[in-house]
Amino acid sequence: MKSDASTSRPAMDIDLAEMGRRLRALREERGISLSELARRAGIGKATLSGLETGVRNPTLETLWAVTAELAVPITALLPRWGEPTLRGASVQATLLEAFDEESATYELYRLTFPAGTEQTSPPHPPGTTEHLTVFAGTLRAGPVDAPRTLGPGGHLSWRADVPHRYQVVGADDVQASLLMRYPRSSRATDSGVQPSRAPGRSAR
């Protein structure tokens, strides 16, 4: 980052103030004072204070010490899990995991389609397949010429190297997971899902 050389304070993509609020909330839930937490975590009060007020960009070590003492995963302070990232118009996609195997790359997403969503995706690299599982709501999805309708628990796979569509049926939002499989070496040009600016920053 450091995109903007004019601001002395770096244009952080993470909302430090929000992170600070979460941290303070966590601490207060446990009913311990700032001084106490700082002491237990082995960091300076000044550091913790700065962290909670969102004026510091902590070191991994510092963050670790604090979250460890609070017994929460570091992600508890971050934007939101894997941080939802926009994809297409309204669909929210969160990358949960990515695996790189010998012959293919896998990316597991959690998706939310707001009611009314109707989106068509351009083809992905050759050989790419999508494996969709619906948790809640009803979704009509698949290749544009052979879509199927899925209710909660429904599952569908298709080749994603042709145009395909997602269309919410009914008035409820749709919650789903999507496993994308990119055969090795086709992911290269990353023409597809744009795995998402993962953690989710705000452009740059």
Added chain:
Amino acid sequence: MKSDASTSRPAMDIDLAEMGRRLRALREERGISLSELARRAGIGKATLSGLETGVRNPTLETLWAVTAELAVPITALLPRWGEPTLRGASVQATLLEAFDEESATYELYRLTFPAGTEQTSPPHPPGTTEHLTVFAGTLRAGPVDAPRTLGPGGHLSWRADVPHRYQVVGADDVQASLLMRYPRSSRATDSGVQPSRAPGRSAR
């Protein structure tokens, strides 16, 4: 931190070297150079180099920039995802997400079955269903009287209120995700996995 006052370099609870190795692996999987990644992420080559060799304790901002560019959650670099929790004998299960819907509770796990694993699970509460997706390796799974064999990308669902089995086929470990669906009110006493502890420090 700073538990050890004698070492000038603070006794970090995170294994920076290990984190660096993971980072480098992620970068190389994508086939891009250190210089290139540094440029894309908007950080200095020196910084990235230091990170990958494990000699730097990065700022949250730096870490964010890199993981964002790699499109992985920050946790991909940390000790171990959501902290694996033992379940059964050798199978490792990590709870990725849990959803509470009106009519059911969903739990999404990432599973690792070491080669040779063969495990039979007792019945879950009535109405429970399991939805398994294999990422790597070959797994024979399902109700004990009607198992099926799944390769990478394979998917299978079954009612889990009867005894069912997981059996690794071949010499490779199996990576998979498992979606458990507990119809409302039957989930009762959390028969399974503990959502995982926090960052997992080294005691203190």
Added chain:
DNA sequence: CCACTTCGTTCCATATCCGGAACGTTCCGG
């Protein structure tokens, strides 16, 4: 009413993290 304690913030010297530049390698193409 006043010592005393604890709280969270601010000040400050020091430690160290950051990125640009310089450097030694390796890998081509001519």
Added chain:
DNA sequence: CCGGAACGTTCCGGATATGGAACGAAGTGG
């Protein structure tokens, strides 16, 4: 062979995160 380009590491001045100490503000007990 020899330039040129790209790679990853090291060097270094400048920026900033860190923790100890000082500080004012509340609370507490005598």
